[in-house]
Amino acid sequence: MAATAELIRGHWTRGEPGRDAPEQLVVALYRWWVVAMTLKTLGATWDICWHFRWLRDDLAPPHMINTVGTAIVVGLVVFHTYTGIGADRATLRWMQWGLGIFLVAAPLDVINHRVNGLDITAWSPSHALLYIGTGLMSIGLLRGWARYGGGDRYSYAITCFLWFTVLDNFLFLNQHQEYGVLGLAAWDRGTPYADDELLQFAADDLGRPLDRIAVEHFTLPVPDWVYPTWAVLTGLGTLLLARRLVGRKWTATTIAAGYLAFRCVAWGLLAAADFPISAVPFFVLAGAVAIDLSFQLAARIRPVVGAAAVTSVSYAALSLQETYLAAPPADYSTALYVVVLFAGLWWLFQFLLDTEQGQQLVLRAQTMTGARESTTPSP
Template identity: 90%
Template sequence: MTGTAELIRGHWTRGEPGREAPQQLVIALYRWWVVAMALKIAGATWDICWHFKWLRDDLAPPHLINTVGTVIVLGLVVFHTYTGIGADRATLRWMQWGLGIFLVAAPLDVINHRVNGLDITAWSPSHALLYLGTGLMSIGLIRGWAQHGRGDRYQYPIACFLWFTVLDNFLFLNQHQEYGVLGLAAWDRGTPYAEDILLQFAADDLGRPLDRIAVEYFTLPVPDWVYPSWAVLTGLGTLLLARRLVGRKWTATTITAGYLAFRCVAWGLLAAADFPISTVPFFLLAGAVAIDLSFQLAARIRPLVGAVAVTAVSYAALSVQETYLAAPPSDYWSAAYVVVLLAGLWWFVQFLLDTEIGRRLTSRAQMTTGARESTTPSP
C-alpha cells in the first residue's frame, strides 16, 4: 500500500490516455477496481432483499455500501482521466460514459421514487440506467485488463471476476422474480416476509385492497416468459462471450460456479439476519457447461448446434429446479424463439472475431474511437 501510494503521488501529472507507467501501479489500479465493484455488487445484493421487507430508505445500509464502491470508482476514473495511466482512449471512454450515466441515474431514481412512490419492478427506466452505467464500466474494465493484466499472477481470476460483474449486472433484474416467488409463497403460508406497511403501500399503488392479487403484483410483476428468456439470452450470452474472448477451457463454468457460490453465501448471510431469501439459479450451471463443451464442435456448426444444446439443457435444468427446489414461474414455450436469438447472437460473435470482414469492422470501430492497439485474433 505504501509503495502504491508513492507511485500514485509520483505520477499525478497530466498525461494522454495510454501513457506509459510502472506495471505495479497499473495492476494496483485494477485491483482497486475489483474492490470497488465488489462493494457495489454486495450493496446491490443486499438492497434488493431490503426492498422485499421494508419501504425504501435513501440512506439504507445497502445504499451506503454501494455508494462507497461508487466513490472509489469516481476516484479511479478521475485518476485514469487526468494522468492517462492504465487506460487507452477507448477504454477510458467506456469508463467515463458508464460512470456518467450511473451518476445521472442515481438522483433520477430517487426522484422517481419520490414522485411515483414504490417502484415495484426492477425493470423500471431509472433502474435500467443504473444497470447500463454499471455495464459500460465493466466493459471498459474488461478491455483495460485484457491490455494490462498479462503477466500478473491473478490475471485469469481477475478476468473471471470482471466478467462476473457483467453477469451479475444482467441477472440482477431476474432477482425480482427469484425473491418474488418465495415472497408470494410466504404470503400464502400466512408468514409474509414484508412488513404490513410495505404490503399496504403496494396494494395502494395498485388501487385495490390488500389481497393475494396485490401481493402477486408486487412480487411477480412481469410475464412468465421473461425469466427464462432473459437468463439464457443475457446471462448465458455473457458467458458465451467470456468463453470466446478469454479463450480458456471451462471459463464459462468457472464464472458461473463463482456466481452461484456468491449467491449461496449471500443467501446464508441474509437468511441468518432474518431477511427475505430468494431462489438461486442453479440451472445456469448446466447451460455454462454446455457452452464450454460446445467449443469442442467445428466452428461452422457451433452457433446452431451450440444454441440448441445450451437452450435445451438450460430449460430442462430450470424445469428440474422448479420441480425439486424452487424457481420463478416460467413459460417453457419461450425456448422456441430463445434458441433462434441465441444462435443469431452466437453467429454474430463468431463473425466478428473469426472472419476477415468482422475483423475489419472491429478495427475500423476502434480507429474511430481513437484506440491505439490493433485487433488481435482471439484464441
C-alpha cells in the first residue's frame, strides 16, 4: 500500500490517455476497481432485500456501502482522466459516461420516490439509468483490463469477476421477481416478510385495502414473460460474450457458478440476519454449461444449434426449479421467440468479433487470460 501510494503521488501529473506507467501502478488501480465493484455489488444485493422489509431510507446501510464503492469509482475515474494512466481514450469515455449517468440517476431516483412513493420496482426508469450507468462503466473497465491488466498473476480470476459484475448488473432486475415470489408465499402463510407499515404503504399506493391483490401487485408487478426472457437474453447473452472474448473453456460456467455461489452465500447471511430471502436462479448454470459445450460445434452452425440448446436447456431447468425448489412464475411459451432472438444475438457477436477489429479485441482478451484457444471462428 505504501509503495502504491508513493507511485500515485509520483505520477499525479497531467497526461494523455494511454500514458506509459509502471505495471505495479496500473495493476493496483484495477485492483481498486475490484474493491469498488465488490462494495457496489454487496450494497445492491443487500438493498433490494432491505426494501422488501422496510420502507425506503436514504441513509440505509446498503446505500452507504454502495456509496463508498461509488466514491472509490469517482476517485479512480478522476485519476485515469487527469493522468491518462491505465486507460486509452475509448476506455476512458466508457468509464466517464457510465459514471456520469450513474451520478445523475442517483438524485433522480431519490426525487422519483419522493414523488411517486414506494422504492421497490426494479424496473422503474430511474433505476434503469442506474443499471445503464453501471453497465457502461463495466464495459470501460473490461476494455481497460483487457488492454492493461495482463501483468497481474490473478488476471483470469479478475477477468471472471469483472464479467460477474456485468452478469449481476443485468440479473439484478430479475431479483424483484425472485424476492417477490417468496414474499407472496410468506403472505399466504400468514408470516409476511414486510413490516406492517410497508404493506399498508403498498396497499395505499395501489388505492385498495391491504389484501392479497395489493401484496401481489407489490411483489410480482411485471408480466410472467419478463423473467425467463430477460434471464436468457441478457444474463446468458452476457455469458456468451464472455466465453467468446475470453476464449477459455468453461468460462461461462465458471462465471455462472461464481455468481450462484455469491447468491447462495448472500442468501445464507441474510436468512441468518432474519431478512427476506429470494429464489436463486440455479437454472442459469444449465444455460452456461450449454454455452460452453456449444463452442465444440462448427462455427457456421453454432448460432442456430447453440441458441436452440441453450434456450431449451435453460427453460427445462427453470421448470424443474419451479417444481422442486422455487422460482418466479414464467411464461414458457416465450421460448419460441427467445430462441430466435438468442440465435440472432449469437450471430451478431460472431460476426462483429470475426472482423479485424474484433479479432484484435479477442486476441488482447485471450492473451491477458493466457487462453490457448485460437481466435479463429472454428472451435
